[in-house]
Structure formats: C-alpha cells, structure tokens
Amino acid sequence: MTDTYLEQGERIAEQLSPGLRDALAAKYDAMLPGMSESLIGWAYGHQYARPGLDLKTRQLCTVAALTALGGQTGPQLKVNIGHTLAAGAEPREILEAIWQMAVYGGMPAAINGLNAAAEVFAERGIIPDQG
Amino acid sequence: MTDTYLEQGERIAEQLSPGLRDALAAKYDAMLPGMSESLIGWAYGHQYARPGLDLKTRQLCTVAALTALGGQTGPQLKVNIGHTLAAGAEPREILEAIWQMAVYGGMPAAINGLNAAAEVFAERGIIPDQG
Amino acid sequence: MTDTYLEQGERIAEQLSPGLRDALAAKYDAMLPGMSESLIGWAYGHQYARPGLDLKTRQLCTVAALTALGGQTGPQLKVNIGHTLAAGAEPREILEAIWQMAVYGGMPAAINGLNAAAEVFAERGIIPDQG
Amino acid sequence: MTDTYLEQGERIAEQLSPGLRDALAAKYDAMLPGMSESLIGWAYGHQYARPGLDLKTRQLCTVAALTALGGQTGPQLKVNIGHTLAAGAEPREILEAIWQMAVYGGMPAAINGLNAAAEVFAERGIIPDQG
Amino acid sequence: MTDTYLEQGERIAEQLSPGLRDALAAKYDAMLPGMSESLIGWAYGHQYARPGLDLKTRQLCTVAALTALGGQTGPQLKVNIGHTLAAGAEPREILEAIWQMAVYGGMPAAINGLNAAAEVFAERGIIPDQG
Amino acid sequence: MTDTYLEQGERIAEQLSPGLRDALAAKYDAMLPGMSESLIGWAYGHQYARPGLDLKTRQLCTVAALTALGGQTGPQLKVNIGHTLAAGAEPREILEAIWQMAVYGGMPAAINGLNAAAEVFAERGIIPDQG
Numbered sequence: 001m002t003d004t005y006l007e008q009g010e011r012i013a014e015q016l017s018p019g020l021r022d023a024l025a026a027k028y029d030a031m032l033p034g035m036s037e038s039l040i041g042w043a044y045g046h047q048y049a050r051p052g053l054d055l056k057t058r059q060l061c062t063v064a065a066l067t068a069l070g071g072q073t074g075p076q077l078k079v080n081i082g083h084t085l086a087a088g089a090e091p092r093e094i095l096e097a098i099w100q101m102a103v104y105g106g107m108p109a110a111i112n113g114l115n116a117a118a119e120v121f122a123e124r125g126i127i128p129d130q131g
Numbered sequence: 132m133t134d135t136y137l138e139q140g141e142r143i144a145e146q147l148s149p150g151l152r153d154a155l156a157a158k159y160d161a162m163l164p165g166m167s168e169s170l171i172g173w174a175y176g177h178q179y180a181r182p183g184l185d186l187k188t189r190q191l192c193t194v195a196a197l198t199a200l201g202g203q204t205g206p207q208l209k210v211n212i213g214h215t216l217a218a219g220a221e222p223r224e225i226l227e228a229i230w231q232m233a234v235y236g237g238m239p240a241a242i243n244g245l246n247a248a249a250e251v252f253a254e255r256g257i258i259p260d261q262g
Numbered sequence: 263m264t265d266t267y268l269e270q271g272e273r274i275a276e277q278l279s280p281g282l283r284d285a286l287a288a289k290y291d292a293m294l295p296g297m298s299e300s301l302i303g304w305a306y307g308h309q310y311a312r313p314g315l316d317l318k319t320r321q322l323c324t325v326a327a328l329t330a331l332g333g334q335t336g337p338q339l340k341v342n343i344g345h346t347l348a349a350g351a352e353p354r355e356i357l358e359a360i361w362q363m364a365v366y367g368g369m370p371a372a373i374n375g376l377n378a379a380a381e382v383f384a385e386r387g388i389i390p391d392q393g
Numbered sequence: 394m395t396d397t398y399l400e401q402g403e404r405i406a407e408q409l410s411p412g413l414r415d416a417l418a419a420k421y422d423a424m425l426p427g428m429s430e431s432l433i434g435w436a437y438g439h440q441y442a443r444p445g446l447d448l449k450t451r452q453l454c455t456v457a458a459l460t461a462l463g464g465q466t467g468p469q470l471k472v473n474i475g476h477t478l479a480a481g482a483e484p485r486e487i488l489e490a491i492w493q494m495a496v497y498g499g500m501p502a503a504i505n506g507l508n509a510a511a512e513v514f515a516e517r518g519i520i521p522d523q524g
Numbered sequence: 525m526t527d528t529y530l531e532q533g534e535r536i537a538e539q540l541s542p543g544l545r546d547a548l549a550a551k552y553d554a555m556l557p558g559m560s561e562s563l564i565g566w567a568y569g570h571q572y573a574r575p576g577l578d579l580k581t582r583q584l585c586t587v588a589a590l591t592a593l594g595g596q597t598g599p600q601l602k603v604n605i606g607h608t609l610a611a612g613a614e615p616r617e618i619l620e621a622i623w624q625m626a627v628y629g630g631m632p633a634a635i636n637g638l639n640a641a642a643e644v645f646a647e648r649g650i651i652p653d654q655g
Numbered sequence: 656m657t658d659t660y661l662e663q664g665e666r667i668a669e670q671l672s673p674g675l676r677d678a679l680a681a682k683y684d685a686m687l688p689g690m691s692e693s694l695i696g697w698a699y700g701h702q703y704a705r706p707g708l709d710l711k712t713r714q715l716c717t718v719a720a721l722t723a724l725g726g727q728t729g730p731q732l733k734v735n736i737g738h739t740l741a742a743g744a745e746p747r748e749i750l751e752a753i754w755q756m757a758v759y760g761g762m763p764a765a766i767n768g769l770n771a772a773a774e775v776f777a778e779r780g781i782i783p784d785q786g
Contacts, residue, residue, distance in 0.1 A: 028638060031652055032619050034701070035638075042697040043234045043631055046689070053227035057188055061228045064192035065199035065235050066632070068499075069594075070331075076235075076632040095294050096184035097192045103174045104196050104207075104499045106461075107305055108328070108338040114290060114297075128293055159507060162521055163488050165308070166507075173304040174500055177296070197501070199630075200463075201724075207501040226687050237592075237628045238698055239721070239731040245683060245690075259686055305496045315489035319450055323490045326454035327461035327497050330761075332593075338497075357556050358446035359454045365436045366458050366469075366761045368723075369567055370590070370600040376552060376559075383555075390555055421769060424783055425750050427570070428769075435566040436762055439558070459763070462725075469763040567758045577751035581712055585752045588716035589723040589759050600759075620708035621716045627698045628720050628731075 006037060009045025012055070016044075016083040059084035064097045067113035068105030077113060081120045091121055091128040137168060140176025143186070147175075147214040190215035195228045198244035199236030208244060212251045222252060222259040268299060271307025274317070278306075278345040321346035326359045329375035330367030339375060343382045353383055353390040399430060402438025405448070409437075409476040452477035457490045460506035461498030470506060474513045484514055484521040530561060533569025536579070540568075540607040583608035588621045591637035592629030601637060605644045615645055615652040661692060664700025667710070671699075671738040714739035719752045722768035723760030732768060736775045746776055746783035 013020040024036035048058060063084050066077040084094055095117055102110035121128065144151040155167040179189060194215050197208040215225055226248055233241035252259065275282040286298035310320060325346050328339040346356055357379055364372035383390065406413040417429035441451060456477050459470040477487055488510055495503035514521065537544040548560035572582060587608050590601040608618055619641055626634035645652065668675040679691035703713060718739050721732040739749055750772055757765035776783065 031642060032623055032638065034705070035623065038626075038697070038701040039631060042693070042701065046693040046697065047231050047234055050227060050230075050689070052221075052223045053191075053231075057191055057224075058227070058231055060184075060188055061192050061195035061231060062235060064196045065232055068196035068200055069235065069630075069632075075636065090183075092183045093188075096181060096189070099181075099294055099297065100178050100184075100189055100192060101196055102300075102499075103178050104193060104200065104501060106331075106495075106497045106499045106502075107301060108331075108497060109499075112337065114294065118293060162511060163492055163507065165312070166492065169304065169308040169495075170500065173300070173308065177300040177304065181296070200499075200501075206505065230687055230690065233630075233693075235630045235632060237626075237630045237633075237724075238694065239628060239724075240630075243730065245687065249686060309493050309496055312489060312492075314483075314485045315453075315493075319453055319486075320489070320493055322446075322450055323454050323457035323493060324497060327457045327494055330458035331461055331497065352445075354445045355450075358443060358451070361443075361556055361559065362440050362446075362451055362454060363458055364562075364761075365440055366455060366462065366763060368593075368757075368759045368761045368764075369563065370593075370759060371761075374599065376556065380555060424773060425754055425769065427574070428754065431566070431570040431757075432762065435562070435570065439562040439566065443558070462761075462763075468767065571755050571758050574751060574754075576745075576747045577715075577755075581715060581748075582751070582755055584708075584712055585716050585719035585755060586759060588720045589756055592720040592724055593760065614707075616707045617712075620705060620713070623705075624702050624708075624713055624716060625720055627702050628717060628724065 005045035005049075006041040007045070008049040009040040009043070012044045012048050013040050015055075016059075016086045017079070056084070056087040056089050059087045060089060060093060060097045063094055063113075064101055067098045067101040068109055070105060070109040070112065074112070074116065077116045078120055081117055085124075085126075091117075091126050095128055136176035136180075137172040138176070139180040140171040140174070143175045143179050144171050146186075147190075147217045148210070187215070187218040187220050190218045191220060191224060191228045194225055194244075195232055198229045198232040199240055201236060201240040201243065205243070205247065208247045209251050212248055216255075216257075222248075222257050226259055267307035267311075268303040269307070270311040271302040271305070274306045274310050275302050277317075278321075278348045279341070318346070318349040318351050321349040322351060322355060322359045325356055325375075326363055329360045329363040330371055332367060332371040332374065336374070336378065339378045340382050343379055347386075347388075353379075353388050357390055398438035398442075399434040400438070401442040402433040402436070405437045405441050406433050408448075409452075409479045410472070449477070449480040449482050452480040453482060453486060453490045456487055456506075457494055460491045460494040461502055463498060463502040463505065467505070467509065470509045471513055474510055478517075478519075484510075484519050488521055529569035529573075530565040531569070532573040533564040533567070536568045536572050537564050539579075540583075540610045541603070580608070580611040580613050583611040584613060584617060584621045587618055587637075588625055591622045591625040592633055594629060594633040594636065598636070598640065601640045602644050605641055609648075609650075615641075615650050619652055660700035660704075661696040662700070663704040664695040664698070667699045667703050668695055670710075671714075671741045672734070711739070711742040711744050714742040715744060715748060715752045718749055718768075719756055722753045722756040723764055725760060725764040725767065729767070729771065732771045733775055736772055740779075740781075746772075746781050750783055 010021050021036055021040050024039060028035040048055070059080065062080050063077065066080055081094055095114065098113035098117055099110055101113060141152050152167055152171050155170060159166040190211065193211050194208065197211055212225055226245065229244035229248055230241055232244060272283050283298055283302050286301060290297040310317070321342065324342050325339065328342055343356055357376065360375035360379055361372055363375060403414050414429055414433050417432060421428040441448070452473065455473050456470065459473055474487055488507065491506035491510055492503055494506060534545050545560055545564050548563060552559040572579070583604065586604050587601065590604055605618055619638065622637035622641055623634055625637060665676050676691055676695050679694060683690040703710070714735065717735050718732065721735055736749055750769065753768035753772055754765055756768060
C-alpha cells in the first residue's frame with residue numbers, strides 16, 4: 001500500500017472513530033503482523049475513500065447491510081452506528097435504514113438491528129427525534 | 132391494511148416501477164390470493180413510505196444490503212438497481228454502494244453485485260460517469 | 263392496514279403470546295413510531311392469519327427456518343419455540359423439527375437450535391417425551 | 394452405518410422420490426466413493442426416519458427452511474417441493490409455508506421460493522386450490 | 525450405522541477432543557435419543573474419516589468455513605480451533621486461515637474469527653509465533 | 656498500496672490464474688476506476704501473500720468456505736477450484752474439502768459444490784483418482 005492509500009485510510013478512520021488505527025494495532029498486530037495496515041489501508045483507504053458517494057450515505061449503506069447480514073456482524077453494527085453518527089447522520093435516519101431491512105433480511109434481523117441502535121443511543125444519551 | 136397504507140404503497144411502487152402492483156398481481160395473486168396486497172401495502176406502504184429518510188438513500192441502502200446478502204437476492208438486486216435510478220441516484224453512486232460491500236459481504240458478493248449493475252446499465256444504455 | 267388486518271394480527275399474536283403487541287409497542291414505538299402496528303398487522307395479520315396451513319404447522323416451519331438461519335435469529339428462535347408450544351405442538355415435535363435442520367443448515371445450526379430449545383424447556387419445567 | 398439405518402434411508406428416499414439412491418450413486422459415487430451411502434444413510438436413515446414428527450410436516454419444515462436460506466439451496470428447494478407433494482401435502486400448504494418465510498428470510502427469499510414452486514407445479518400440471 | 529462407521533467416528537473424535545462422544549451423549553441423548561450416534565457416526569465416521577485429505581488440512585478448512593459463516597457458528601468455531609490444534613496445526617496457521625476469510629466472508633466475520641482464536645489461545649496460554 | 660503489495664499480488668494472481676489482473680482491469684476498471692488494483696493489491700498482495708500458511712492449503716480453505724457460503728459465491732467457487740489445482744492440489748483433495756462441508760453448511764451447499772467441481776473437471780478433462 002502506498003503511503004497515500006494508508007494515509008487516506010488513517011484520515012477517514014480517524015474522522016469516524018478517533019484512535020481506531022491504534023486500537024486495532026494494539027489488539028491484533030502482535031497476533032497477526034500487519035493486520036491493522038491491511039484493514040485501514042484497504043477498507044478505509046481504498047474503499048471508503050473513493051469519490052462518487054458521500055461518507056454519510058456510505059455509512060448508512062453499511063448499517064443497512066450489517067443489519068441484513070444479521071448476528072454475524074452484531075459487534076460491527078454497533079461500531080458502525082457510531083461511525084454513522086460521526087459522519088453526520090441523524091439517529092432517526094439510522095433507525096429508518098435499519099427498520100427498512102425487515103423487507104430484505106427478515107423481521108428478526110431488523111429487530112436485532114433496532115436493539116443494537118437502542119443500546120448505542122442509550123450509551124450516548126441520544127433520544128431519537130420521532131418526527 | 133387501511134386504504135391509506137395500500138394507497139401509499141401503490142403510489143411509491145408506481146414511482147419506482149410503473150405497473151409493479153399489477154405485474155405482481157398478475158403473476159402471484161391467482162396462486163396465492165392477496166400476495167400483491169401484502170407486499171405493496173407492507174413493503175412500500177408501511178416501510179418505504181415512512182418519513183425520516185429520503186427515498187434515494189433508502190434505495191441505496193437496499194442495493195447495498197442485497198449485494199451483501201448475495202446470490203439469494205440476485206433477481207431483486209437488478210430490480211432495485213432500476214428502482215434506485217428511478218429514485219434519482221447516479222449510476223456511479225450505485226456502483227460505489229455495491230463495491231463498498233466487499234468490506235462487509237466479501238469480494239464474491241461485491242463482484243456479483245457489479246456484474247448485476249453492469250447488466251442493468253447495458254440493458255438501458257447507461258455509461259457510468261468515471262469522475 | 264385496515265382494522266381487519268391489524269385486528270386479525272392482534273388476535274393471533276395474543277393467542278401465541280399474551281401481551282405481545284403491548285410489549286412491542288412499549289419497547290419500540292417511541293423510538294420508531296408505528297413499528298408494532300407494522301409488525302403485528304403484517305407478520306401476524308397478513309401472513310400468519312392466512313388460511314391454507316394450520317397454525318401449529320406454520321410455527322413448526324418457523325422454528326425449522328430460524329434454526330437453519332442460525333445465530334442471526336437466536337433470540338427469535340426462543341420466542342418462537344414458546345409460540346409453537348402455544349400453538350399446540352409437543353416438545354418432541356419441536357426438537358425433531360430443529361434436529362432435522364442439520365441436513366440443510368449444518369450441524370452447528372442444529373446444535374445451537376437444540377440448545378435454544380433446552381433453555382426454553384428448562385425455563386418452563388418441560389421434560390420432552392423420549393418416545 | 395448398519396443395514397438398518399441405510400435400509401431405512403433407502404425406504405424413505407424411495408417413498409419421496411423413486412430411484413433417488415440410484416440416481417445419486419450414478420452421479421456422485423464414481424467421483425466421491427461412498428457419497429450416496431453417506432447421504433441416504435444419514436439424511437434419510439438417521440434424520441428423516443426418526444419418530445416424533447410425521448413425514449409431511451418434516452417436508453413442510455424443509456421447504457420453509459430452504460426458502461429462508463435462499464439462493465444457496467435453490468435446486469434442492471425444487472426437489473423438496475416434489476418430495477413434499479409425495480409426502481401428502483396439498484400444493485396450497487406448500488405455497489403457504491413458502492410465503493410465510495417473507496417474515497423471517499425477507500421478501501426476496503419468499504418470492505424466489507414462490508417462483509420455484511410455480512415451476513414445479515407447472516412441470517406437473519398442478520393448479521393450486523385458491524380456497 | 526455399522527460398528528465400523530460409528531467406531532471410526534469415535535476414534536477420530538477421541539483424537540480431536542477426548543471424551544467428546546460421552547459429552548454429547550450426556551448433554552443431548554436424553555432430550556433427543558440417538559443424537560450423539562448420528563453426529564459422531566456421520567460427521568466423524570463418514571465425513572472426517574475419509575481418505576484423500578489429511579486431518580490437519582480438513583480441520584483448517586473447517587476453521588475457514590466456520591469463520592466465513594460467521595455468528596451462526598461461533599461456539600463451534602472455538603471448539604474446532606481446539607480440534608485443529610489437536611490435529612497438529614500451528615496457532616499461526618489457524619490465524620492465517622481465519623484472516624484470509626476477510627476476502628470471502630467480509631471483514632466482520634474475519635475479525636470475529638480472530639477474536640475467537642484469541643480467546644482459545646488465551647485459555648490455553650498459547651502465544652502465536654509471529655514469524 | 657506500495658509497489659511491493661501490488662507487485663506481490665500480481666505475482667501470486669499470475670501464478671494462480673495467468674492474465675487475471677488484466678482480465679479484471681478490462682472488465683471492471685472503466686466502470687469502477689481502481690477496482691483491479693484494490694482487489695489484486697489487497698486480496699492477493701496483502702492476504703494471500705502472507706507467510707505462515709502455504710498457498711495450497713490457503714486455496715483449499717477458500718474452496719471449503721465458498722462451498723459453505725453457497726449460492727452467493729458460485730461463480731467464484733469454480734474460479735477458485737481452478738486456482739487450487741494451480742496451487743498443486745489433487746482433484747481428490749478438492750472434492751474432499753467440498754464434501755466435508757456437508758457437516759457445516761448443510762447437504763445442499765455440499766452437493767452444489769460437488770456439481771461445481773464436476774463442471775470444472777469436465778472442462779479440463781480431469782478424472783479424479785478414487786483411491
């Protein structure tokens with residue numbers, strides 16, 4: 001990865017979740033050398049850093065997909081709900097993206113997604129606007 | 132379903148894909164009475180019709196999720212790429228939402244999603260902006 | 263949703279799990295207005311209320327599918343094991359529907375399903391007939 | 394596998410689909426010695442042959458689960474719709490088991506399942522009762 | 525199952541995890557008669573016992589697949605990481621098989637797999653070689 | 656991506672499938688600029704190029720996982736069966752890795768995997784050793 005891709009990834013990761021690169025490195029790099037570089041440089045530096053779709057919409061797409069994929073991605077759904085708030089989405093927009101997934105991933109996946117959002121909002125003292 | 136929900140669903144479905152309700156009814160209602168009413172009234176009347184998230188972003192979320200869910204939802208992915216264009220998204224935005232899913236659903240799911248988009252664009256003579 | 267569909271859904275939900283509508287409303291409607299109406303009116307009023315297949319068999323099908331879908335639907339599997347008992351199924355029939363899924367969803371999914379059933383039965387003091 | 398399990402499996406497989414064991418053996422055993430014995434002896438001899446749930450309900454559970462699992466199991470869904478008719482289910486019961494899965498596996502999975510059933514019924518000249 | 529298949533399965537299961545057959549029987553056979561015989565005789569006696577691929581590679585394939593399948597198979601992933609060590613794999617080989625799955629099952633599945641391995645290694649005081 | 660990662664990825668991709676980078680670029684880069692660089696540089700340069708597990712075993716793990724994931728990854732399974740032969744695996748080893756997945760991804764996934772392998776072998780005139 002050129003510095004450009006890795007640096008791009010670090011910048012976006014830092015915007016979404018300050019300290020993410022260091023946290024990944026501390027947790028995984030001793031066990032699996034280069035893990036944090038691969039994740040940050042590729043997922044954020046190559047994929048999220050692309051032009052053509054704004055970061056907030058990218059994050060709402062991620063929340064929708066992780067909801068539909070279900071239990072397998074539970075911990076990452078909570079992390080990405082936080083990233084989506086950091087990218088400027090309203091809590092209500094996040095809830096709507098999750099609940100719409102009842103159509104595609106089934107009711108259980110959507111309900112589990114709502115529960116994940118409720119936990120994140122409770123941890124942060126967020127009360128969604130009921131517009 | 133009150134007329135309101137069903138009517139709302141028919142209005143949104145008509146916007147995304149003219150004739151969708153009638154096509155569903157013709158294909159499924161003789162085999163399974165009430166199928167088109169349940170689908171249109173619930174999926175579009177209850178879920179897509181909600182305030183709180185604009186229709187274009189809803190559709191991009193759907194495209195992302197169907198990509199990540201993979202083969203199970205192949206035919207519906209193509210249908211929804213069409214709906215997403217009808218909701219005002221640029222082809223490039225659709226491609227970006229699909230490709231980002233390599234991070235969450237894996238490379239095979241993302242590549243299959245790109246192939247689905249390429250087919251829809253070819254059928255419609257669309258050449259994505261490479262900006 | 264006409265009163266008819268919503269009322270039908272409430273009647274079936276009440277039969278399967280007394281107080282379900284109110285519990286859903288209390289937990290989700292403030293966060294996501296109309297959530298309980300959409301779920302009860304559609305899932306139970308439209309889908310479960312259909313003629314053509316008895317409620318007990320419907321519930322056994324649900325248990326089988328949630329088992330095969332696996333971890334994503336773990337909490338809902340336990341809820342639906344309760345609903346299936348309420349629909350008149352024997353504990354042994356439920357275990358058989360779960361264990362058969364080893365053929366289709368793999369051994370891990372089936373074993374996790376048996377564990378879910380064992381928890382529900384233990385909570386209710388049920389000892390399955392080994393006939 | 395004792396003769397008992399393998400024989401049990403052959404008897405049930407023959408009831409559901411005459412010639413199934415021989416068809417599997419002809420297609421797979423040269424490539425993978427013992428494949429048909431493992432499948433018939435285990436899936437039908439051990440799992441389907443169990444007491445505690447009647448064969449028709451077992452098959453409806455299988456149809457429901459294969460629908461919810463989606464594209465991964467498309468060919469087997471068609472095969473099992475045939476087996477479920479052979480086990481005594483009405484076409485309408487099969488359609489209901491499939492359509493109910495919209496709640497758990499999402500609309501795309503349920504629609505693909507209906508399409509599979511429509512193909513099987515068309516091949517056999519079956520017109521479902523719309524009761 | 526002939527004694528041969530069941531005995532083969534018991535021998536391999538004992539090699540991978542001493543006492544496995546008895547543990548399964550104690551946990552499941554009273555609830556579901558014959559469960560441990562079906563699992564051990566088929567999964568280990570028929571499938572794992574086959575010639576043509578060595579046991580260590582079989583176990584690495586299992587770890588890779590359970591990682592890609594994700595949350596549904598979380599408990600079985602930890603069990604099979606233990607079995608894979610028993611089959612002679614280095615901890616580092618296990619981590620590599622897991623991390624490679626980021627390409628096919630997505631980053632969340634791979635990260636959850638690394639976390640599962642970290643737990644197993646911590647329980648056993650294993651520190652992976654970082655070669 | 657530094658030249659090192661991209662170059663590493665190109666070297667491994669060339670070993671597994673001569674011309675792969677150019678084929679990807681021709682098919683996807685006009686539609687989605689940088690796609691082939693991201694895929695080759697990350698999937699092969701970062702992930703497959705890692706030390707700690709030999710390429711043949713990596714490919715067998717990939718075949719196992721794609722089998723278990725099922726329909727979503729059908730086209731990529733066939734591609735990777737070819738890559739696994741190129742990495743030095745015997746046809747029989749590939750069949751064994753696929754069939755073992757019946758235990759984890761269910762019978763339908765394993766049967767579909769065998770069918771994919773049979774197609775690849777037929778295209779190449781390979782007759783697996785039945786040893």
